[in-house]
Amino acid sequence: MVQAELIDPPAAVGRAARPAALGFIFATALMDVIALGIVIPVLPHLIQDMAGGSTAQALHYVLIFSTTWALMQFVAAPIVGSLSDHFGRRPVLLISIFGLGCDYLIMGLAPNLAWLFIGRLISGVTAASFSTAGAYIADISPPEKRAQNFGLIGAAFGVGFVLGPSIGGLLGGINPRLPFWVAAGLALVNGLYGLFVLPESLPRDRRTHFSWRKANPVGSLQLLVAHPGLLGLAAVFFLYMLGHQALQQIFVLYTGYRFHWGIMEVGLYLGATGVASIVVQTTLVRPVVQAVGERGAMLIGLTCGAVGFAIFALAPTSPLFWCGLPVFALMGLVQPSSQSLMSRRAPANEQGRLQGATSGIMSITGLIGPSLYTTVFAWAITGGAWLKTPGLGILLAAGLVVASCLLALRFARPPSQAF
Numbered sequence: 216m217v218q219a220e221l222i223d224p225p226a227a228v229g230r231a232a233r234p235a236a237l238g239f240i241f242a243t244a245l246m247d248v249i250a251l252g253i254v255i256p257v258l259p260h261l262i263q264d265m266a267g268g269s270t271a272q273a274l275h276y277v278l279i280f281s282t283t284w285a286l287m288q289f290v291a292a293p294i295v296g297s298l299s300d301h302f303g304r305r306p307v308l309l310i311s312i313f314g315l316g317c318d319y320l321i322m323g324l325a326p327n328l329a330w331l332f333i334g335r336l337i338s339g340v341t342a343a344s345f346s347t348a349g350a351y352i353a354d355i356s357p358p359e360k361r362a363q364n365f366g367l368i369g370a371a372f373g374v375g376f377v378l379g380p381s382i383g384g385l386l387g388g389i390n391p392r393l394p395f396w397v398a399a400g401l402a403l404v405n406g407l408y409g410l411f412v413l414p415e416s417l418p419r420d421r422r423t424h425f426s427w428r429k430a431n432p433v434g435s436l437q438l439l440v441a442h443p444g445l446l447g448l449a450a451v452f453f454l455y456m457l458g459h460q461a462l463q464q465i466f467v468l469y470t471g472y473r474f475h476w477g478i479m480e481v482g483l484y485l486g487a488t489g490v491a492s493i494v495v496q497t498t499l500v501r502p503v504v505q506a507v508g509e510r511g512a513m514l515i516g517l518t519c520g521a522v523g524f525a526i527f528a529l530a531p532t533s534p535l536f537w538c539g540l541p542v543f544a545l546m547g548l549v550q551p552s553s554q555s556l557m558s559r560r561a562p563a564n565e566q567g568r569l570q571g572a573t574s575g576i577m578s579i580t581g582l583i584g585p586s587l588y589t590t591v592f593a594w595a596i597t598g599g600a601w602l603k604t605p606g607l608g609i610l611l612a613a614g615l616v617v618a619s620c621l622l623a624l625r626f627a628r629p630p631s632q633a634f
Contacts, residue, residue: 244367289579
């Protein structure tokens with residue numbers, strides 16, 4: 216507790232400081248996602264070099280590294296969120312940011328796979344700061360602006376995943392270790408910036424006692440049954456995120472098989488997807504929520520997501536596949552709307568725990584998604600080839616999003632008593 220006292224400002228965020236605080240949270244999310252994206256193009260190649268140049272062996276280690284990272288997120292996110300409910304958001308955010316910077320230094324210096332694996336373990340823990348960033352936004356946002364402000368994190372993800380891999384590819388061409396050093400620099404600079412400008416958002420009288428029973432992944436999920444409506448919204452979020460995993464897991468293989476896309480076509484499409492996400496998160500969330508409410512925005516997003524997935528799965532040509540992008544991009548309305556609705560069902564001293572629980576749900580889908588979609592895709596082009604539907608895995612994603620939309624009709628109503 217002494218350490219928290221040293222770095223915790225005496226007062227919570229005032230109204231005048233809110234825009235600057237939101238700007239920092241956006242910058243934090245952006246820097247973190249850019250840093251994560253920078254290593255994406257080079258990490259598999261570095262693993263392959265350390266594995267003796269064998270592609271098959273490298274794939275084995277990449278799967279282990281990816282699964283372990285998601286597992287660490289699942290374990291760490293609720294703990295980090297609960298710690299922020301107890302010590303405040305500021306110290307937890309700063310420790311996570313500085314920890315992420317040190318982790319990239321470890322990976323940049325890693326002499327072998329064991330050290331690189333340790334780096335990924337630490338990365339899975341420190342990257343869990345996104346749950347604290349979400350809790351910070353809930354602290355300083357009035358209910359009517361929460362969806363709009365949660366959209367900032369979505370916009371940061373869009374910008375970061377456009378810039379990060381591009382920067383990483385360029386730097387990796389110079390030296391495969393250079394992206395790790397640049398990522399470390401971004402994280403450490405961001406941490407220093409926050410050390411001097413970031414105020415605390417959670418007043419001391421609204422903090423809660425830390426409990427390992429509540430902070431463990433299972434305990435954090437128990438929060439979802441403690442407040443009316445949260446469990447139903449969590450189910451909506453789970454099905455949505457599990458559907459969203461489809462493109463992350465099989466997009467490259469599917470477009471290569473179906474349309475013979477190479478690296479250039481994939482990169483161009485991913486860049487366009489990032490730009491579309493930025494447009495939706497920064498320009499459409501606010502007016503759509505004002506016009507139809509958070510529930511309406513969520514239903515529009517889920518409907519467009521299901522239609523977009525169906526277009527991706529059934530499009531016979533590349534131009535028709537591209538036609539699905541503007542429709543699918545509107546699914547970006549879902550996450551800020553759902554986060555806002557969920558945050559209104561939990562008190563201020565449990566926002567960190569709530570964000571940790573939602574991060575845990577995302578991590579679970581990250582553990583299920585790779586096996587689910589690669590298995591369905593492999594069956595569709597081998598044993599199930601008689602169906603002539605190589606997009607079966609993406610149709611499965613469409614079905615999950617439809618199921619999410621049906622649940623949202625029942626559970627995504629504004630709470631009778633909002634916090």
